[in-house]
Amino acid sequence: QVQLQESGPGLVKPSGTLSLTCAVSGGSISSSNWWSWVRQPPGKGLEWIGEIYHSGSTNYNPSLKSRVIISVDKSKNQFSLKLSSVTAADTAIYYCARFDGDLATIDYWGQGTLVTVSS
Amino acid sequence: QSALTQPASVSGSPGQSITISCTGISSDVGGYRFVSWYQHHPGKAPKLMIYKVSNRPSGVSNRFSGSKSGNTASLTISGLQAEDEADYYCSSYTSGTTPVVFGGGTKLTVL
Numbered sequence: 001q002v003q004l005q006e007s008g009p010g011l012v013k014p015s016g017t018l019s020l021t022c023a024v025s026g027g028s029i030s031s032s033n034w035w036s037w038v039r040q041p042p043g044k045g046l047e048w049i050g051e052i053y054h055s056g057s058t059n060y061n062p063s064l065k066s067r068v069i070i071s072v073d074k075s076k077n078q079f080s081l082k083l084s085s086v087t088a089a090d091t092a093i094y095y096c097a098r099f100d101g102d103l104a105t106i107d108y109w110g111q112g113t114l115v116t117v118s119s
Numbered sequence: 120q121s122a123l124t125q126p127a128s129v130s131g132s133p134g135q136s137i138t139i140s141c142t143g144i145s146s147d148v149g150g151y152r153f154v155s156w157y158q159h160h161p162g163k164a165p166k167l168m169i170y171k172v173s174n175r176p177s178g179v180s181n182r183f184s185g186s187k188s189g190n191t192a193s194l195t196i197s198g199l200q201a202e203d204e205a206d207y208y209c210s211s212y213t214s215g216t217t218p219v220v221f222g223g224g225t226k227l228t229v230l
Binding site for chain 1: 151153155157162163164165166167170171176208210211212216217218219220221222223224
């Protein structure tokens with residue numbers, strides 16, 4: 001059973017950089033899946049942020065592309081998210097997830113971590 | 120505003136059936152059979168309940184079923200149980216600028 005666990009600061013100052021890591025257990029990050037970040041602002045729906053393959057190939061949401069970097073560390077079986085120049089609008093629950101490209105579905109999710117942007 | 124439209128809330132009594140709709144457009148729900156449904160109990164990891172419109176992952180109760188007609192997909196839960204009370208989200212593959220889009224979520228209340 002694949003499990004994902006997000007970690008990182010729960011509070012980030014405006015104009016700062018949000019940094020989160022997702023630890024993957026019960027499976028290899030080098031499997032044939034894309035590893036994704038999804039967020040949910042308070043009271044709103046889910047928003048796809050981006051994804052990375054173990055080779056390092058990435059895809060980003062165009063609306064966030066200029067501020068997002070997703071990276072992978074195969075030695076630690078984890079992947080990370082950096083979102084720069086954050087504002088209050090970036091306050092959200094951030095989920096890491098495994099995307100099955102063949103089925104076009106997220107088959108495993110982390111439980112999510114709330115990140116608040118505030119001074 | 121989410122890309123896919125879901126009702127904000129639905130409710131039903133134990134034992135009844137409910138249906139949650141998920142409406143998109145021809146470049147997502149209407150154009151592909153890659154619609155998924157997720158169950159989310161707040162504070163926990165969302166759980167995949169349906170993929171490719173009507174397929175259930177191993178371990179998911181057969182009380183959960185999915186279908187699609189045109190630009191609208193549906194999740195039906197039969198024999199409602201108290202533990203079904205949760206938020207439900209749909210997603211679809213899209214030919215747009217992101218590989219997947221989501222619905223805004225539907226809160227299911229079991230009366």
